[in-house]
Amino acid sequence: MTEKKRPPLPHDFHPPVAGFTVVSDDLAADGGALPQAQVAADGNTSPQLRWEGAPEGTRSYAVTCYDPDAPTGSGFWHWTVFDIPATVTQLPTGAGTGEMKGLPEGAVHVRNDGGSLDFTGAAPPPGDGPHRYVFTVYAVDQEKLGVDSSASPAVVGFNLRFHTLGRAQLVNEYEVSA
Structure with a gap:
């Protein structure tokens, strides 16, 4: 089999862009297995994330979780939150519930590709092989990205493309056996 x-x-x-560091008390080390708490059927909980070393001039942050291996032709956005104040350098476990608890005032969630306004956990098709879940923290050069909660993750990504000073990422993998 190929x-x-x-x-x-x-x-x-x-x-x-410049790199900086993101770590998590909940996720495995980069390249490790995604914990069950971040799987849709077993927890659907956004992980704790902590970052440091963002470039000078950072005025806000954005956080995303993306699966480039989803069998859609365009990947799958699991979580997109932005306009996180530059004074904030971590999000607690469960901050992506959609109730905005644990997110700093002013932070904005957009709908994920499952259609909900929160973090949605991993749910790759059985037998599709390992999927990568890319958790990224973006250091942004403006306090407000200029879009609101009605934007798609693609529109947020478009705006981040032009306003990112630095990026930190942590990749975990998950698969469901056939």
């Missing part, structure tokens, strides 16, 4: 070709990561198409 190994399935994996699509590039989302930032492979963006200009290079």
Whole structure:
């Protein structure tokens, strides 16, 4: 059987920017297995994320979770939140519930590709092989990105493309056996 070709990561198409560090008390180390709490059927809980070393001039942050391996032709956005104040350098476990608890005042959620206004956990099709879940923190050069909660993740990504000073990412994998 031929190994399935994996699509590039989302930032492979963006200009290079400064890097900084993101870690999590909930997620595995980069390249590790996604914990069950971040799986749709077993918890659907957004992970705790903590970051440091963002570039000078950072005025806000955005956080996303994206699966480039989803069999859609365009990947799958699991979580998109932005306009996080520059003074905030972590989000607690469960901040992506959609109730905005745990998110700082002014932060904005947009609908994920499942249609809900929150974090939706991993749910790859059985037998589709491992999927990568790319958790990214963006350092943004403006306090407000200029879009609201009615924007799609693609529109948020378009705006981030032009306003990102730095990026930190953590990738975990998950698969469902056939």
